[in-house]
Amino acid sequence: MRFLFKNFRISVLNSVPLILLYYLSISEIDTQFSNMFEILSFNLQIIIIYYWMLKDENVIGPGHIFLAGIINDVVTGFPIGLSAITYLIVSFVANYVKNVTVNFSLFTDWFTFLLAIFFSNLCFMVFIQNFTDLQFSYSDIFYNSFFTFIFFPFFWTIFNLYKNVMRLKND
Template identity: 30%
Template sequence: MVSLRTKGSFLKLYSWLPILILYISVLNEFDFNYLNLEYFSFNFPFILIFFFTLKDFKHFDYILVFIAGLFNDTVVGLPLGISSLSYILICTATAYLRNITIRPNPVKDWFYFLFIISLINSLNYTILTLFFSFDLILMSYLVNTFFTFSFYIIFVSLFKYYLKGLND
């Protein structure tokens, strides 16, 4: 009885893991600054949100994603709502892709991801520079987009293992 209950709570925790990782990543901001790599950065929440909303993962609630965006803005110091809008737009893009796709193809998803993150980063850059008068380095955005796109395929293979483990 005890072991069943333990197994049940572990399963519950395991099924909530993606949203937990999302919150840890927005609060922690994996940055690797101490490696002193110039411009190097990637947006892990983008990859996570894109993958799990594309798979229509049942524990990936949009409102939780929205709140994670607010947390990210607070930690990074951006005006409130910017990251939330970006995350929700990713969710919209994946919902649209789900609706129009009959046979999913990982490579097509990958390039669709590139298109979406480029669009969202451009939107971010425009809002921040035009409406909030922020001085930003365009190169940082480009490098960030490139690394996010490159790491997508690696993280996707890890997430697939996770989903496989959950289904088993």
């Protein structure tokens, strides 16, 4: 019984980033603070996906990322598949970086995260501009990407601490 409970606790602990990703996608709770500061908004989903794909891909798999993207599209009103594409592009960059990098540090992760944001936004804008009638403010996209990039080290530190807790519990 104790063994079963321990296993359950560990699996819940390992699933927290995934639960957070789904919750952010499905809920109206998001990281948009326009009421307090008009331009402040950032995309926590992208930070979660990038960090966990880079550090431990078993925590958040591509299938879950795809599903979270589809859910996010339904909730936010984008054409279905658009967020899934941008999230999977971020996963792709994280996978690529993982394949070609030997030493990981906050600064290498932070720098390469910029590439992930760039490519995901590029895809987002190409799809939106060429295939839909929706209009977007470039400045909003820029501010969102900028703050996502700026907040990365903060969440990187939190996730690193959490990862250590996960490792300790798993051992």
